[in-house]
Each structure stands twice: as structure tokens, then as C-alpha cells.
Amino acid sequence: MLNLIARGASASTTETPGDDWLLPADTIWIDLLNPTREEELAVERALAVDLPTREEMAQIEPSSRLYQEAKATFLTATLLAHSQHDHPTSVPVTFVLARGVLVTIRYAELKAFTIFTARAGENHDLTSGSEVMLELLDAIVERLAHVLEAGSTAVHESSGAIFDRPSGGAFEPLLTGLARTQSVTALARASLVSLGRLASFAGLAHEIADAPACRAHLTSVQHDIGSLTEHASALASHIAFLLDAALGLINIEQNGIxxxxxxxxxxxxxxxxxxxxxxxxxxxxxxxxxxxxxxxxxxxxxxxxxxxxxxxxxxxxx
Structure with a gap:
């Protein structure tokens, strides 16, 4: 699926490119969601860039994820997906800044993108792909903050349930809940670390380096990412302590029996x-x-x- 947002547009549009397809004027964001090969080729012809394949996006080497080529900047991050489901996962998402346009390539529905797309229709101040990328990074970081906040609330409730629990009460639901929260927190922290590397490299893009407002915005995003990374680490440590405490209480009860x-x-x-x-x-x-x-x-x-x-x-x- 190929979605476009133009400068000053109130909503995104979905395109079905053909052999003679041309990129509409004033386009500032191209969002490729589960793109077909024809859609990838159409965008490559329009921007004169070589987009990474799904296999290349999954590479873990920094040189394969963060690089500049043909006056375009390629940035790939691993983002948390399906955080509210029973089996959260991480998916690679690529950001490409080329000719004043942002191209995003992803193979999963991400809530941050959905929220930002609705918000972008109300924000008519976006004039370039670099501004769209920074606002999108804000939305992603904000979404991760909500996930970590929900995890903190769940951990606080589990802490009270563990230490105020009557003797003989069931531990299995508590351990299952903590294990799921730990999984989501670990994936969120990995996403934040990946975003931190992306934000550091993004400063080399001339679209951002040559714009003081974009540089200041990027610095703010980096500070938010750093703060949330520390918060995720502290939350993971708290979860580990609660898991050890729960297992210790289980051992005490078993020893008593x-x-x-x-x-x-x-x-x-x-x-x-x-x-x-x-x-x-x-x-x-x-x-x-x-x-x-x-x-x-x-x-x-x-x-x-x-x-x-x-x-x-x-x-x-x-």
C-alpha cells in the first residue's frame, strides 16, 4: 500500500502506481505499508534512489541500517509492534530522506503511525520530509512512553499483590503478568536504543543539518529517547526484583510445607x-x-x- 501526504493536505491519499506513474507535486511523505514490488519500483523511479528490501532492513550491522547514498539518507530502526497483544514483536522500519521527501517502509501496522497520520492531517505547518520525520519520531517516542507507563502501572499493581498476598494464594497469574510486562519492556528498550542510534545519525542528513529548527527538534527527541531508555532500564530492574521476590516467597512456602x-x-x-x-x-x-x-x-x-x-x-x- 502506497500512502501519500502532500504539503498542506488535510488527509493522506492512497495511490496505485502504474508504469507511467509520477509523484504528485508537493508530496512530503510516502508511507509504504507492505509494499508490492511495483510500488517500490515506482517510488525508486520518482526519487532516483534504491530502496532497501525487507531482507536488507532486517540486517543488524549499523552500516546496513544507517547510511547515505545518492544524496539520500537511509535510517532503519527496530520498533515495538503489537504491544497490547499476547505476543508483542519488534519490526524493522526504514526512514529515507531524499529530495525533501520522507519515505517510510514498514511491514506491520504500528499505532504510532496511525496516530501521527491522523494528527498530520490537522497540522498544516509541515513543509518538508525532515519535519515529517521528526514529528513522526515524536509520535513513536510518545507511544513508547505510553507503553512504559502502562508497564509501570502493571508492575506497581503486581508489587502490591505479591507482598500483600495472603498465604496460599496463587502466584501463577502474577508471574505470567510480570513475564509479559518484562517482554514488552525489553522490546521497548531495544526500540529506544535503536531510535537513539537513528537519531544520532539523522543529524548528518543535510535536510536536518542545514535547518536550525530541525537540529533543535532532533536534540529534543534525543533527550526524550535517553530519558525513556533510563526509565525502561529501571523498570526492567524492578520487574527482575519482583520476579526474584515472588520465587523467594514460593520457596519459603514450599519449605514451610x-x-x-x-x-x-x-x-x-x-x-x-x-x-x-x-x-x-x-x-x-x-x-x-x-x-x-x-x-x-x-x-x-x-x-x-x-x-x-x-x-x-x-x-x-x-
Missing amino acids: IKFFSVVSVALMPPTLVASIYGMNFHHMPELTWSFGYPMALALMVISGIGPFLWFKRKRWL
Whole structure:
């Protein structure tokens, strides 16, 4: 899908390029979402640039993700996608600044792009691709901030649930929730680190380097990215602490259960021994003929069972 936003336009338009397709005048943003090969070739002809393929976008080497070629600047970042789903992922997104136009290439729906597209229709002050890119980076960073804020709220609730939880309560939902929050936080932090590298290299683009307002805007974006990266690191550390605390409490409860059964087993050993002795079928057992032999055996079993219990109490093992 090939979406365009022109200077001063109130909404984006969707194009279906053919062999003789020409880029409309005053276009400042070309958004390629799951583009076909024909759409890629049409944009390449219009801007005289060679767009990276999906496989090239997935490369992890900085030289393959951040480079300048044919008077165009190519910037690829790994962004968080589907953060509200059960299985969040990271997807590569490429930003290309060429001839005053921003080209974005992506293969996933991203909420930040949807929000920015609606916002761009109301903002008629955007006049160039570099301004669109900086505003789009703002929207992406803002979206990541919302994700981390939601994660902080979830972690705070999990913290209270773990330490205020009644004995015997289920830990599985808490651990599952923390694990999911940890996954989203890790992906968000990876996105922020990737955006930080992108923002540093973006300053080399002449569209930004030659515009003081764009340089100032980029510096502000970099500060926001740095602050959120620190926040994500602190949140990840807090989650790790809560996971360790939850596992520690589970071990304490399990140790208490094992201790209880161990004490019961030891306490029942002497009565079992007495019962075993008097359960033997030997003819010559003098106690078998005593009239008080049965109550004596019962009393001996009770006393032998109480003895270990009192010993454990004295040693403060109970």
C-alpha cells in the first residue's frame, strides 16, 4: 500500500502506481505499508534512489541500517509492534530522506503511525520530509512512553499483590503478568536504543543539518529517547526484583510445607515403633497377658509422639 501526504493536505491519499506513474507535486511523505514490488519500483523511479528490501532492513550491522547514498539518507530502526497483544514483536522500519521527501517502509501496522497520520492531517505547518520525520519520531517516542507507563502501572499493581498476598494464594497469574510486562519492556528498550542510534545519525542528513529548527527538534527527541531508555532500564530492574521476590516467597512456602510434613513424619516414628513391637505375633510377650497392657501401649505411643514435638519447640524449629 502506497500512502501519500502532500504539503498542506488535510488527509493522506492512497495511490496505485502504474508504469507511467509520477509523484504528485508537493508530496512530503510516502508511507509504504507492505509494499508490492511495483510500488517500490515506482517510488525508486520518482526519487532516483534504491530502496532497501525487507531482507536488507532486517540486517543488524549499523552500516546496513544507517547510511547515505545518492544524496539520500537511509535510517532503519527496530520498533515495538503489537504491544497490547499476547505476543508483542519488534519490526524493522526504514526512514529515507531524499529530495525533501520522507519515505517510510514498514511491514506491520504500528499505532504510532496511525496516530501521527491522523494528527498530520490537522497540522498544516509541515513543509518538508525532515519535519515529517521528526514529528513522526515524536509520535513513536510518545507511544513508547505510553507503553512504559502502562508497564509501570502493571508492575506497581503486581508489587502490591505479591507482598500483600495472603498465604496460599496463587502466584501463577502474577508471574505470567510480570513475564509479559518484562517482554514488552525489553522490546521497548531495544526500540529506544535503536531510535537513539537513528537519531544520532539523522543529524548528518543535510535536510536536518542545514535547518536550525530541525537540529533543535532532533536534540529534543534525543533527550526524550535517553530519558525513556533510563526509565525502561529501571523498570526492567524492578520487574527482575519482583520476579526474584515472588520465587523467594514460593520457596519459603514450599519449605514451610516440607517442614510440616517432616515434623509429622518424625513425630509419628516413635508411636509407629511401639505399635510395630506390640503388633509382632510372638508367644512369649509378657505384656500381652497384662490386664493394663493395651492402655499402657496407647499411653506409650502418645508420650513418644509428644516428646519429639516438645523437642522441636524447644529448638525453635517450629
